Amino acid sequence: MMQVEAIHKAIDGRPILRGISFTIEPGRIMGLVGRNGTGKTTLMRTLVGIYDPDQGSVAFEGMDIHKYPELKRDVVFVPDAPVALEAYTIRECAAWYGQIYPSFDLFYFTEAMERFKLPMNKRVRTLSKGMKMLFSTALGLSTKARLILFDEPTNGVDAVTKKQLLSLIVESLRKDSSILISSHMLNELDRIADTVVLLRDGRTDETWDLEQLRQHxxxxxxxxxxxxxxxxxxxxxxxxxxxxxxxxxxxxxxxxxxxxxxxxxxxxxxxxxxxxxxxxxxxxxxxxxxx
Amino acid sequence: MQRSIFVRALWWKEYRQTRVLLWLMMIAGFFSTAYLHMREVWFASPQVIVGLVEYLAKTQETNWLLHRNYGGFMLLLVLGGFLLSLWQLGHERRNQMSEQTFALPYPRWVIYVTKWLVSVAYIVFVVTASVALDILVLKLSQVGAYVHVIDFIGRGFHIIFVTVAAYTFTLFIGSFTGTWTLQAALSIISLFLYEFFTLMLQQLLYIFMITPIYMELRLRGTFWEKFNLTNWVFHEGGNYPYAFVGVVSLLLFIAGMVLYSRNSLENNGKLVLFPIIEKLFIVGFVLCAALFSGNLSYDTLYPGRLGYAAGAGLGTIIGYIIIRTLTRMRVRT
The missing domain is CATH 3.30.70 (Alpha-Beta Plaits)
Structure with missing residues (x-):
């Protein structure tokens, strides 16, 4: 589905990513782990075309995502906080995403908002941290994009919300879709991820299939x-x-x-x-x- | 892949983000056009109105109806365009908003073109609505017979042209600056840059006896005078350089589009996004500091070449230290 080939990226002259390569297969949840400052967020932003790589390429279904931004209809990034959407109401966000993403499922989104008791006319900035993450996770998943990237989705949210968030993510996985999650919470990834990529010093040190890891x-x-x-x-x-x-x-x-x-x-x-x-x-x- | 230049989602986003400015521009437009005429031809005393009608009948001078060529209206619109460009580019570099924009499934040049088109639509709408309302106010009054609509239309087109050109300029500045503060500062500075250089270079040439004291820099009608943003807005008399301003605006629009497409968002918060432009910016800043300090030193400390050179040298050093400190800083985004 997505092939990441030898990505290099330097910020302020300091190399952050130094040859990242891995493949994301359909029907799988992939975890991205690494210590602070190893470049997880930089990598995610490069994968969705926010940053341009200095070297290397990111291909989605064989096409370079940096050359063909239209591919991003199927590659959605959910940042660690929906800061950019804070001025809008939940309803406005849903309407806007509906215009952007052709497969946006308004019914799924509305149902999720009802489930989490989030009123549609509420402004995003008035939500609590946990509510914001539930909202942005549901919004990202409603796009029905084939690849959704979550940057630290459970960071700073309480235990109950965390559980709701993770179940929402796991339930949404389809055979033809994939999810990439970067997280500090290894015990959570342990429960939901199929594959884990370890980032160290800006390199993909190891990629492990968790099932094989347990056997091995x-x-x-x-x-x-x-x-x-x-x-x-x-x-x-x-x-x-x-x-x-x-x-x-x-x-x-x-x-x-x-x-x-x-x-x-x-x-x-x-x-x-x-x-x-x-x-x-x-x-x-x-x-x-x-x- | 098929690409469309009109993307509804982007238009909605831009409108939602900047709609307050549209309404502010509308209010400013009303109070600087129709409202002024309403006071004069509707709410003034009958004697004053009769006096106006008699004056118009006698002189046929209808030009005053345009209210000094809508000068105040145009300035308010230029200010509105400037604020729009800050909101659309500089402000978006804060709080991960540009990250969200670049994650959208649209080419970056389409995003830039949409921003520009939305603002042009605002400007055209505000000018059209304000001028139409003003014509209506005048036509329904006792001076209605003396209103020549064609004069208003001509002036309306000029205001649209000037406002769009000035907006294109400030949007271009936003395409390579990393903070809204520098975008604002550079836009304002560029209003005075021509006058500054004219004054400073004239003094330099005089002090070093390259030209005699009575000789002025002959810049009238040159590229540099026409390239002056202040001249675009405050041009007086006839012969407005439409062709020149039009071509330069078009080139700035294309340059802005290219620079925006190559924006490195990881540099958001720095003064300038591109290393090469940053170098040019440093050189320009140091040059201005040297010229200014040399001039200051000549005027206040020692009126001779030595005084000028010492001041310029000191200005170079201080200017370099200041600009290097500023370019190394990163505003939190």
Whole structure:
């Protein structure tokens, strides 16, 4: 659906994106994770043609989105706050989007507004942060565009609204559509994303299919007999998430590592549920800062 | 792919964003045309009205009916056009509004053309409505027989031409400036730029004895005089340079469209969006600072070449420091 090829982008002479490449497939929810300042928002803005890349290309169905802006009828960007729409009423926004996006579903939008008890004649600026995000998410989804990009949709919203937001997003996914979400909230992506792209130093470090990730990786709690940490812990495919005395919480990237662990004959091995946050902590440099 | 120049959604957006200015321009138009005549030919005492009719019958001088060629009306409209350009481009660079605009499925040049067309439509509408109402007010009065509609139409066309040209100029400035404040400042400065350079260069030439004291810079009728925005608006006498202003406006419109299409929104909040224009801007600013300081130093500290040179040197340094500080700053957007 969308092919991102070696995107480079510098802002104020500082390289932000340094060779981003990945593909978005239809029928999938893709998560975009990375620490603060890794260029998630810059990347999203480049994908929808707000920023022009210095190098590389963004193709939607094989056509360059920067050369053919008409393609954006099917590629919609939902920013982290609907600041640009604040002067309008909800009804005006819906009418305007109806003019822009040919597949705009007014019925879906009105129903969503009723569901969240948002009056149509209310100005966007008078809504609370959570309401604004519910409104802009519903507005973006109502376009029925084939690719919708959400920039931190749950940032700063309460737990109830977050749940409503995420269910709205997941429910809207069709076979021929895709959703790209950048989020700090890894536990949320863990629940809804099919694929995750990790941004590090402006590069797409890794792209993981979460299903494969779970099959591929293991999170274990291990207690070794010896007081000294074994050499096994220094393997490249092993990452120590936590250590309390002789109790280690580790992540393993290969079956060989698990076989090698068994050879060490530890006192105790317990498999723990793997979360995206664990994987992110490993891949983002290990200090566990939020994405 | 098929592209249309008329995009309803963009027209709606522009109208919704700037409609307050349309109504303000309408009110300004009414109070600077029809209302003035209503006071003179409807609400004045019968003696005054009779006096007017007698004067018109005797002299056949109907030109005064145009109220000094609608000078005040035209100035208010030029101001309205200036505010429109600020609202459409400079203001949009704040609060992620231009990001939203660039995310829309339309080519950037179509967005720029729509902004221009919407404003031209406003100007044409306001002038047409105001002049038509004014004609109606006069026709329904006792001086109605002396009203020549063709004079009003001619003046109306001139006002539309001047206002659109001035608006195109300020919109062009907005196509490469990163903040509404610089767009406003540069638009206002450009009104005085010609006079400033004329004065400063004349002084420079005189101080360095390149031309004798009595010799003035011969700029009348030159490109530089015609290119002067003040002359576009305040041109007096006949021979208005319609062809020149028309061609320059067209070129500025095209240049603005090209620059807007290449806007790097990541530079919003900086003074100038394009590095090359930023360099030109720095050079221009430093030059103005040097000329001004040299002149100031010559007039107040030491009336000689040395005084001028020292002042110009100091002005260059201070001007450079100021402009470098300003160009490195970024206004929060």
């Amino acid at each position: 990786m293991k999170k274990l709690q291990v207690v070794f007999t010896a007081t000294e940490p074994p050499a096994w812990l220094a393997r490249e495919d092993v990452f120590v998430l936590q250590q309390v005395g002789r109790v280690y919480t580790v992540m393993l990237e290969s079956d060989e590592a698990f076989t090698a662990l068994k050879r060490e004959e530890p006192m105790f091995i317990d498999e723990l549920p793997l979360s995206l946050e664990d994987w992110f902590m490993w891949k983002s440099g290990g200090d566990g800062d939020a994405a």
